[in-house]
Amino acid sequence: MILGRVVGQVWGTRKHPRLERQKMLIVRPLCWYGPDHPTDHLVAVDPVGAQVGQDVVVCLGLPARLALGDPRHPVEASVAAIVDRVSLSRSAAARPFFRFAGDRRPEGLEETP
């Protein structure tokens, strides 16, 4: 799972039948684990009802399909939760596997020592 901010929405009429009536959001990742991803945005299916500007937790891969209730959805990113507050310990942020996307530190991040 990654933390991201909803920056937009996508509409399309011609799509895979299993994507019908699904809300699709453009999410800008706030942080990545492991190797940095080559893209600065993700399109995630949203069963939760997130709004533009909110921070969300995005599931990737099989968990994304399970979060939608059916592993047969042709989807590899979905919104699992809407974030109210993020608190990050300073030592965790310093670990090498944790990095902010594009080395940009998100605003409104609470830090605990």
Place this chain on the structure above:
Amino acid sequence: MILARVIGPVWGARQCPALEGRRVLEVQRLGLGRASGGEEIRADCDERHLQPATLLAVDALGSDAGQLVLVAVGSRVRDLTLGPDVPTKNVVVAIVDEAFLDPSGTGGGR
């Protein structure tokens, strides 16, 4: 999934049997870094919205050059849409009519 713009189809004189009759597209990934927010991103979007690198995706929906599409990346999505024998990881799963970017969501002061 990622947003990308279709550059055009790619044909091969000799291709592996599983690709016969399939439409392979060259697509250019959208980079939102330079979008200022409050923008509608349309298929004819400015070059500055696009990343320099392209990738190839197999398309079962029949999208045309210039359209914005949603490309899913991964072997599992490929299995579910095209079948496990097609040698690709990038699949076009939707043709985008409209996309909107909001200024309040741009994050990180960009």
